[in-house]
Amino acid sequence: MVKRTIGEIPHPNELALPITSATTGEWHLCGGTLDRHSQGWKLYVPMTILNARAIIRRTAPLIASAELQFKYVRDLQTLSKLNHGTYGYTQVGKGLVVYLPERDDAFITTLKRALRPFRDECPAVPCARPIGDRLPLYYRYGSYRGASIEIDGREVADDRSDSARAVPPGVEDSLARHCSEVPEDPAIVAFLRRFPVFRVLRQQGKSGVFHCMDLACETFQEVVLKVGYHRGCVQPDGSDGCSFLRRELAFYRLLSQHGIDQLAPALVDAFDVPRKVILALEHRVGSDLLSCKLDGRLTIAHLDAAWAMIEEIHGRGLFLGDAKLGNFLLGDDGQLRIVDFETAGVVGQSSPWMRTFLLTPAPTDQMIHDRAHFLASVLFAYERAGNDADSRCVNIASLTATRPWDDVSAWALARLATLT
Secondary structure (H helix, E strand, O other), X not given: OOOOOOOOOOOXXXXXXXXXXXXXXXXXXXXXXXXXXXXEEEEEOOOXXXXXXXXXXXXXXXXXXXXXXXXXXXXXXXXXXXXXOOOOHHHOOOOEEEEEOOOOHHHHHHHHHHOHHXXXXXXXXXXXXXXXXXXXXXXXXXXXXXXXXXXXXXEEEOOOOOHHHXXXXXXXXXXXXXXXXXXXXXXXXXXXXXXXXEEEEEEOOOEEEEEEEOOOOOOOOEEEEEEEOOOOOOOOOOOOHHHHHHHHHHHHHHHHHOOOHHHOOOEEEEEEEOOEEEEEEXXXXXXXXXXXXXXXXXXXXXXXXXXXHHHHHHHOOEEOOOOOHHHEEEEOOOOEEEOOOOOOEEOOOOOOOOOOOEEEOOOOOHHHHHHHHHHHHHHOOOOOOOOOOOOOEEEHHHHHOOOOOOHHHHHHHHHHHHHO
């Protein structure tokens, strides 16, 4: 993979495209409105924050020359949200969309050639078919306006969440001739067959979390499977879904080395190859402490137990990175376990910047950051309108100056005052 640096996504005016363009919401719309065709092929070119500028500069003139309509995200912040899954898992990777009403072999061949420098650099697009050869190019057939398409004179739903309907029944896959088959790694297939999935717990751009059963056990055993996605949710330092999960696997091994692996769900098994990382973890029935907070069930005893676990981690020279209520699982047996070690590591070791809260002033000491971050999660008004994932900036000084409104907030504020 060629090392790339971040460059802002170019405006259509910067590209001097020979077509009209407009900017609306999160998109640059190029080539006019889609008034001539109501449905057809959509080509998706996934990008990352590291290569978006280069991809747009390389492909937009080709698309414009083919007199096709297309759109692309207007800035890196929108692209980051898209690839994270903020707009829904099915929207991951759809940073550049080309509308192709009819098959155009010459254009697709030219586009594939233009995208070769970006092979294996970009996330996969869920629920779309890959062109293959690890090119950042996917496609599906669907509506250009609305939520339905017409097939053989019948109106049917345009189901964008089902990969099997990327080419709906009754539509000939005329783009298949441009595809290259991507062989499955038999080792990955064998590992996944051991853990059949019966429920999807969470899907994001960087990873998926699934409720499974372990067929290798003589008795019924449920597990949680975490799967890292290659080039998913790429960060400025190049970290992706696989490297996040690889970091978590390394931390599980550190917990075991220090004799404190009982603080987390047991690691049942793991699979780690260059383009895929999978963790099989003990499934524990319960709810996280954030759910307890929102339901009014969070107690001082819960907080004392979580705080003691953080201190235990720090006492071994380790840090959590994203310490928060949501990462402490309270089992039905009353026992707490810590989950999600994707940004955890050894004190002094660098960490990818994936945090729930942006703290100001930001503590430079990783252990103090863990404590302040956890306390921010206790005090933050999640339920207040506007306090969504995009507005979780916490000023520590302002927070410390607030008055407690219950026993839980008093507990957190007393500890926060000792950190500042």
